[in-house]
Amino acid sequence: MSIIYVLIPIAMLFVLIAIGIFFWAVKSEQFDDLDRQSVSILFDDETQASKVSKDQQSTDSSKP
Amino acid sequence: MKHLDCFHCAEPVLTGTQFTTFINNEEQVMCCPGCQAVSAAIIDAGLTNYYKYRTEPGSKQNALVPEELSSFSAFDLPEVQQDFVHQSSNISSVSLSIDGITCAACAWLIEHKLKHVNGIVKIQVNTTTERALVSWQENTIQLSKILNHISAIGYQAAPYQVDEQEIKSKNNSRQFLLKLGLAGFATMQVMMFALALYAGYFTDLEVQYRDYFRWVSLIFAAPVVFYSAQPFYFSAIRSIFSGRLNMDVSVSIAILGAYIASCIATINENGEVYFESVSMFTFFLLLGRYFEQNARQKASVSSSNLHKLIPLTAHRVTENVTKEIPAKSLKIGDVILVKPGEVVSADGVITQGMSSINEAMLTGEQLPVSKGDRCEVYAGTINIEQPIHVQVTAVGQDQLVAEIIRLQESASNNKPKVALYVDSISNYFTWTILFVAVLTYVVWKIYWPEDAFWVTLSVLVATCPCALALATPTAVTCATGIFTRIGVIVRKPGVFEKLPKIQHVVFDKTGTLTCGELEINSAELFSAMNKQEALAIAAALEMSSLHPIARAFDSYRDHQISAHSTQSHIGLGLSGSVLGTHYKIGSAKFVNLTDSDDHAIYLHDTKHLIAKFILSDSIRSDAAKTVKTLLAQGNRVSIASGDTSTHVDEVADKIGITEVNKGLSPGDKLALIQQYQSQSNVAMFGDGINDAPVLAGANLSIAMGSGAAVTKSSADLILLGDQLSRFTDAVKVAKLTEKIIKQNLCWALGYNLFIIPLAVTGHVLPYVAALGMSASSLIVVGNSLRLLKVRL
Numbered sequence: 001m002s003i004i005y006v007l008i009p010i011a012m013l014f015v016l017i018a019i020g021i022f023f024w025a026v027k028s029e030q031f032d033d034l035d036r037q038s039v040s041i042l043f044d045d046e047t048q049a050s051k052v053s054k055d056q057q058s059t060d061s062s063k064p
Numbered sequence: 065m066k067h068l069d070c071f072h073c074a075e076p077v078l079t080g081t082q083f084t085t086f087i088n089n090e091e092q093v094m095c096c097p098g099c100q101a102v103s104a105a106i107i108d109a110g111l112t113n114y115y116k117y118r119t120e121p122g123s124k125q126n127a128l129v130p131e132e133l134s135s136f137s138a139f140d141l142p143e144v145q146q147d148f149v150h151q152s153s154n155i156s157s158v159s160l161s162i163d164g165i166t167c168a169a170c171a172w173l174i175e176h177k178l179k180h181v182n183g184i185v186k187i188q189v190n191t192t193t194e195r196a197l198v199s200w201q202e203n204t205i206q207l208s209k210i211l212n213h214i215s216a217i218g219y220q221a222a223p224y225q226v227d228e229q230e231i232k233s234k235n236n237s238r239q240f241l242l243k244l245g246l247a248g249f250a251t252m253q254v255m256m257f258a259l260a261l262y263a264g265y266f267t268d269l270e271v272q273y274r275d276y277f278r279w280v281s282l283i284f285a286a287p288v289v290f291y292s293a294q295p296f297y298f299s300a301i302r303s304i305f306s307g308r309l310n311m312d313v314s315v316s317i318a319i320l321g322a323y324i325a326s327c328i329a330t331i332n333e334n335g336e337v338y339f340e341s342v343s344m345f346t347f348f349l350l351l352g353r354y355f356e357q358n359a360r361q362k363a364s365v366s367s368s369n370l371h372k373l374i375p376l377t378a379h380r381v382t383e384n385v386t387k388e389i390p391a392k393s394l395k396i397g398d399v400i401l402v403k404p405g406e407v408v409s410a411d412g413v414i415t416q417g418m419s420s421i422n423e424a425m426l427t428g429e430q431l432p433v434s435k436g437d438r439c440e441v442y443a444g445t446i447n448i449e450q451p452i453h454v455q456v457t458a459v460g461q462d463q464l465v466a467e468i469i470r471l472q473e474s475a476s477n478n479k480p481k482v483a484l485y486v487d488s489i490s491n492y493f494t495w496t497i498l499f500v501a502v503l504t505y506v507v508w509k510i511y512w513p514e515d516a517f518w519v520t521l522s523v524l525v526a527t528c529p530c531a532l533a534l535a536t537p538t539a540v541t542c543a544t545g546i547f548t549r550i551g552v553i554v555r556k557p558g559v560f561e562k563l564p565k566i567q568h569v570v571f572d573k574t575g576t577l578t579c580g581e582l583e584i585n586s587a588e589l590f591s592a593m594n595k596q597e598a599l600a601i602a603a604a605l606e607m608s609s610l611h612p613i614a615r616a617f618d619s620y621r622d623h624q625i626s627a628h629s630t631q632s633h634i635g636l637g638l639s640g641s642v643l644g645t646h647y648k649i650g651s652a653k654f655v656n657l658t659d660s661d662d663h664a665i666y667l668h669d670t671k672h673l674i675a676k677f678i679l680s681d682s683i684r685s686d687a688a689k690t691v692k693t694l695l696a697q698g699n700r701v702s703i704a705s706g707d708t709s710t711h712v713d714e715v716a717d718k719i720g721i722t723e724v725n726k727g728l729s730p731g732d733k734l735a736l737i738q739q740y741q742s743q744s745n746v747a748m749f750g751d752g753i754n755d756a757p758v759l760a761g762a763n764l765s766i767a768m769g770s771g772a773a774v775t776k777s778s779a780d781l782i783l784l785g786d787q788l789s790r791f792t793d794a795v796k797v798a799k800l801t802e803k804i805i806k807q808n809l810c811w812a813l814g815y816n817l818f819i820i821p822l823a824v825t826g827h828v829l830p831y832v833a834a835l836g837m838s839a840s841s842l843i844v845v846g847n848s849l850r851l852l853k854v855r856l
Contacts, residue, residue: 008280015253022245026238033190039168
């Protein structure tokens with residue numbers, strides 16, 4: 001049972017880290033626009049965007 | 065014929081396959097050249113993903129007129145920029161409000177389009193507030209170019225000045241979120257140890273572990289008490305200074321009292337601890353306040369996003385030289401040139417030219433007024449037909465718009481104050497608790513001095529007004545949630561007390577009962593031409609005009625037919641040739657007829673009258689149903705309109721309103737409302753800036769989502785989707801909310817009355833106090849949650 005004297009402080013440390021991350025997230029405006037952030041993973045793909053445009057150009061040029 | 069929808073904006077395509085864009089290896093049909101140009105710009109920039117991931121269709125595009133694009137150049141003037149552009153070294157940054165954002169894909173589209181533009185350092189688009197933050201290098205690119213880039217992909221951007229109020233409310237909201245999050249984390253931990261301590265009552269928990277758990281709880285509860293609960297302390301201190309105790313006073317005493325007592329118990333290793341109750345209570349209360357604050361902030365952002373009423377620049381004429389200058393540097397006596405389609409930038413009188421002026425933003429009436437030499441024009445109104453010279457007679461705060469805003473502000477200060485239930489209850493409640501606690505302490509001190517402190521504390525803890533404090537906020541939070549879901553935005557507190565008390569509903573006509581847009585009601589033909597042909601010719605002629613009447617013909621356009629050498633005749637109509645024939649279209653006077661119908665438009669060729677079109681302001685589809693429901697609920701319903709024509713009676717007749725007041729000025733309307741108020745509680749619907757003072761004067765005011773910015777900022781409620789029937793739903797929800805608040809208050813007061821005598825006599829066991837406190841709060845929260853299940 002005396003192990004809790006060690007484990008609980010460790011748990012407290014984790015909570016502190018979690019609170020730190022939460023504060024950072026709020027201060028860096030992560031919660032300002034919930035609609036956008038939830039789908040941004042679908043979009044942010046720089047290389048794919050340019051690839052699509054290249055495909056587009058090639059199909060455009062092959063168009064009669 | 066197969067019915068096609070535009071690939072970009074999803075509106076029906078009336079032009080066949082005339083406009084197409086090649087997207088993802090397929091020809092997609094567009095409804096108009098505007099949508100085609102925008103979709104082509106999106107594809108050319110390699111942003112095809114927009115069409116893949118968007119969840120809402122884009123907004124319909126009007127073909128961009130070169131003049132419109134060049135109007136952005138005004139934003140490059142340093143005097144104009146100094147109001148909203150921030151500079152540091154070579155980098156400038158500006159906040160833009162953007163029209164036309166429908167979903168997250170739009171934000172992605174704008175960011176990616178601009179990211180690759182040379183000279184742009186940073187761009188960040190926020191879909192919730194429909195705004196963008198742009199930083200750019202001053203010497204590489206100009207602001208007008210950036211705005212051009214955004215408009216090329218179909219969004220209208222304009223710089224705006226973030227007002228102090230908004231920055232403050234944003235900061236506030238962030239502080240609330242930090243406090244709430246911290247309280248949440250800490251509460252979870254404290255509850256965990258509380259569970260172990262409760263279990264310790266029934267099993268053997270060695271004293272050393274019990275004390276250890278208590279110390280850990282003490283540490284976790286500390287940030288909640290000293291950081292998260294701050295808003296309650298500040299509010300309590302303010303109310304003490306103002307001499308009227310509110311709920312936050314007893315909340316603060318309970319939080320601090322219970323925490324200090326628990327600390328003493330922990331240090332002395334005897335007595336009881338209440339760390340979990342303190343944390344949980346604080347968390348619940350903060351949650352309610354956070355939602356309330358958020359809903360209010362959202363409403364203030366959406367109304368301040370609307371573009372400014374008065375333009376930033378003006379064309380000043382000095383000795384026949386025209387120069388574009390910032391509007392704020394205009395002086396009385398200056399002469400300015402206002403081109404057709406432009407907004408007048410200062411109050412003045414016309415010195416040269418004549419034209420029609422659309423004064424809808426002042427009067428709410430869509431039909432323009434003809435004005436000639438020495439006629440007065442007002443800042444914010446729109447010149448429709450011909451260029452005019454205006455001599456400035458008033459600037460800044462002396463202008464009519466500023467006057468109206470002031471009138472509205474003074475009316476809102478006179479608003480009858482509806483006392484909140486909880487405010488008055490909490491005042492008595494807090495005094496009673498304080499009195500009982502002091503009395504308990506004194507009596508116990510005399511007879512059993514060693515127990516005095518603990519019994520007094522147990523009185524404070526057991527009577528902790530958790531349930532009472534939660535009764536209103538939880539119910540209001542749930543109701544606000546439903547309101548947001550149905551598209552009703554609550555702008556001001558107290559709406560939930562006022563809504564159920566409404567007995568008399570007054571509507572402005574234009575823009576509320578009607579859509580504020582003209583449509584062709586019927587067409588009468590006098591020659592061999594069929595209706596479709598006549599309408600197409602009329603539409604071709606009207607195309608060149610900016611007049612609201614012309615917009616009614618828009619949907620009848622045939623792209624094969626166009627008009628040549630069109631001429632506009634101010635206040636009369638248009639003439640021009642279509643397919644080789646010369647036509648005139650306009651009022652009865654214009655085609656030499658004697659007919660007094662204000663809303664009729666005649667099409668005439670060189671010899672004969674061809675057609676008569678009757679125009680009317682279209683009535684909202686749900687107006688009749690809403691009025692019927694309101695009457696059935698026992699409300700009085702009437703119209704207060706600035707319009708003098710018979711159209712008001714027609715509309716009233718169709719919708720079923722018998723009480724009609726017409727031809728009223730904003731002042732008359734306010735007087736009428738005040739007269740009604742002496743008999744009953746009045747709710748007022750409005751949309752124009754002329755309604756702002758009346759809205760501020762009514763017991764409850766409702767603005768339409770499409771209405772003017774000033775109107776919305778003075779209203780209590782905003783109907784976002786412009787659906788009138790949502791109002792009757794809102795009344796229903798508010799009535800239920802009132803009922804639930806009453807139930808909550810009865811329960812909370814009952815519980816407190818029951819527990820006080822037990823606590824005063826020292827009969828409340830510590831775990832009973834904690835249990836009672838939690839249970840009473842949970843019952844209140846659960847009862848409020850019933851609101852979310854309401855069927856509309």
